[in-house]
Amino acid sequence: MEMLHLRYFVAVAEELNFTAAARRLHMATSPLSQRIRDLEHELGQRLFDRDTHHVRLTAAGETLLPIARDVLDQVNSIPWRLREATGPRHGTMLLGMPAGIHPDLRARVNTLAERISDRVDLKRWPGVTSALIDAVRDGKLALTLARLPVGDPALDQLPVMSERLGAVVSATRFAGREAVTLAELSDFTYVSAPPEVLPPYFDVLERELADRGVRKRMKLTGTDYSGVSEVISSSAAFGFSMLDEDSPMRGYRVADVTVLPVTDFPAHMETGLVWRRDRADGGDLDDIVAIAREVFGEPILR
Structure with a gap:
């Protein structure tokens, strides 16, 4: 058994989602699934129950989790x-x-x-x-x-x-506005930066938006927050960013983009x-x- 196998196991056990665990480990989902199967084969125990929609720890997995965490903590404390x-x-x-x-x-x-x-x-x-x-x-x-x-x-x-977030929208479409409601944005496409640069809160934010009726999604790749602004400035899309004028995140915004408070959807980073x-x-x-x-x-x- 290699130390990496324990790292992979703990990540999946904490996320209970192979895609999220792979993102956390900076690897693809397929090799992560294979490493978990290798570990299960070596231990002779099934560690997870998996189906199309859920991942759950088995009794063996529940037993292994605190042991694996303790081993990793000891190794990580060496330096x-x-x-x-x-x-x-x-x-x-x-x-x-x-x-x-x-x-x-x-x-x-x-x-x-x-x-x-x-x-x-x-x-x-x-x-x-x-x-x-x-x-x-x-x-x-x-x-x-x-x-x-x-x-x-x-x-x-x-x-x-704690920083309040606002909706990043086209300044032309929302000219003269001091605020916006989420209901007004429900037919717009929510656009976000690549997952590797997004903070964890944006996973929570996406779920909350879906619960409030915002269904259209666009996830960019190979860019950063400035790429989000480019898309918003030229299409029926919106994003989220810090409202505060002093936030360094304002440096990522391009022409014809503004950030407005969302009166019916308080969001904070x-x-x-x-x-x-x-x-x-x-x-x-x-x-x-x-x-x-x-x-x-x-x-x-x-």
Whole structure:
């Protein structure tokens, strides 16, 4: 049995969806399914009940899940435990930074860097939320800012910001408008960026839109948020983005696109500070996390 098999198993067990687990693992669904079948064959136990619509853990799968998590946690803790035991007293600590972090939140990151400067130099590491979470789980990053939700039980999180979302629409079609309703957009196509750059919340958002009658979908590939704006500016489509004028996400917008409040559909993007629980509870990040809790305090609301 290889360690990767346990990683694959835990991802599927937590997502209970092979497509979502494959996206989280940055791999295709077909080889992931094969690796799970290989693991089941080696253990002589069926770990999942699968049908067209559902994936469920079997009794054997339920038993294996906490064992696999414990093994992976022990392996993932090796790098930071070695650094703690052998590294210099004053080193470098990496903090993950997803795209579009609000200036108010960056200011608090700067404050954290100043408060811990006598212990470590805080360096920022860019990436999408899924990759940054993986890096924290694997011990490559000490902390990360991440778009919530984050459901990994090995990780702890502190909510640090809530940003209101608005509908990205054609400025020509909605000229003179200060707001829009979701009912007005129900015949429009909802367009989103590629799954690999979207925060986890957008999966929740899509389900909520479907429940409210928005059925048409367009998922772009090979682009970023600016590609969403291009499509919206020239067709009957809409998306979602931060409403705040100070949000860096406004830099992705093109001509003839505006963002309006949706009066009958409140949507908020939550950002949290995330770290490995075992590194804070008596581990090498104990003091750092305590200071971070003081610095970030109450979440910023925008």
